[in-house]
Amino acid sequence: MKAIVLGVLFGLLFGASTVYLGLRAGLTVSASIPIAVPAASAQRVVDLVIASGIKAVLNFSPGTLQVPPDVKLKSVDLTVSLESLSFYLARGDSEEP
Secondary structure (H helix, E strand, O other): HHHHHHHHHHHHHHHHHHHHHHHHHHOOOOOOOOOOOOOHHHHHHHHHHHOOOEEEEEEOOOOOOOOOOOEEEEEEOOOHHHHHHHHHHHHOOOOOO
């Protein structure tokens, strides 16, 4: 429970700082709210988020999430991304193709 509360507080802090800096620079800012949940709860949480009116979700969970057609879902597999970075570091390449 402590980790969830801490995650929410950090999310709010980072979200608020992004909005503040964007407004200070004269930018139009959209809100982003990071939500960290166990993979088993991800679909239930995304359903609640979508029911609240959110229209775009960036998914880092290992599973596949189902969303309505009017909601944009982008899934990122961190395992593959980290594996790719490790591969290029091991090869000594300075650039990724």
